[in-house]
Amino acid sequence: MARVKPKRHNIRVDMTAMTDVSFLLLTFFILTAQFAKPDIETITTPSSISEKLLPDASLMTILTTTDGRFYFTPVENGTERIALLDKMGEKYGMKFTDAEKVAFSNVQSIGVPMNQLKGFLDLPDDERKAYKSKTGIPMDSTNKQLTDWVQQSLAVNPDYKLAIKGDVQTEYPKVKALFEGLRDIDFLKFWLITSQETVK
Numbered sequence: 001m002a003r004v005k006p007k008r009h010n011i012r013v014d015m016t017a018m019t020d021v022s023f024l025l026l027t028f029f030i031l032t033a034q035f036a037k038p039d040i041e042t043i044t045t046p047s048s049i050s051e052k053l054l055p056d057a058s059l060m061t062i063l064t065t066t067d068g069r070f071y072f073t074p075v076e077n078g079t080e081r082i083a084l085l086d087k088m089g090e091k092y093g094m095k096f097t098d099a100e101k102v103a104f105s106n107v108q109s110i111g112v113p114m115n116q117l118k119g120f121l122d123l124p125d126d127e128r129k130a131y132k133s134k135t136g137i138p139m140d141s142t143n144k145q146l147t148d149w150v151q152q153s154l155a156v157n158p159d160y161k162l163a164i165k166g167d168v169q170t171e172y173p174k175v176k177a178l179f180e181g182l183r184d185i186d187f188l189k190f191w192l193i194t195s196q197e198t199v200k
Contacts, residue, residue: 045165048194055161060153061193062146063109064166068174069136071111072149078105080156087152088114096121103128111136114145140177147181154187165193 063071074081085104089096092114096104100121111133112120123131139146153160162182166175182190 045168045193045195052191054163054191054193058157058160060150060160060162061109062150062162062164062178064164064170064174064178065136066167066169068171069111069133070139070146070174070178071109071133072137072146073109074149074153075157075160081105083156084149084153087155088149091148091152094118110149113138139174139181144181144184146178147185147187150182150187151185162187162190163193164190 058075060075061073063073065071074084082101082105085096085101088094094114094117096118100118103121103125106125107121107128110117110120111131113135120128120131137146137149138144150162164178182188
């Protein structure tokens with residue numbers, strides 16, 4: 001007697017809900033992600049085994065290139081950036097137009113002396129983004145514009161934090177001048193940005 005084969009039913013799984021959830025999650029992560037802006041100059045940081053993370057908010061950054069040029073990146077808050085520009089203008093006897101203030105609120109980094117700042121801010125957007133400074137912000141024993149940027153930023157908001165991203169080949173006298181300038185304004189706590197080194 002032949003065995004009766006049970007009738008097979010096709011199993012149908014409705015994936016519509018799963019697809020909807022996947023696209024909602026993907027959209028959420030894309031819209032909330034903060035993309036890191038590339039540095040204005042290529043900087044190879046020294047390595048360390050430190051695992052401390054930088055604070056996310058209220059962080060200003062100083063970049064130091066191999067040839068000792070300094071760039072200053074203010075905190076990203078547009079209103080506080082404009083207040084910082086006004087304070088630097090007062091200190092150096094300069095007035096900035098509304099268009100220059102808008103440009104400053106959108107600029108990535110400052111890498112020019114104060115006497116060239118207005119010309120830099122008046123450049124078209126694409127030229128300003130591609131601009132490479134030949135001098136950087138002055139920082140030596142006679143001209144301490146870089147520490148003025150830090151000091152005036154702290155006058156806008158004393159809760160600002162500072163990170164320094166220096167190239168591994170930057171000469172020590174340049175870095176020493178920066179540290180001494182920060183000491184002179186009594187700003188003694190800051191982060192040094194390094195790349196991760198594996199522990200052996």
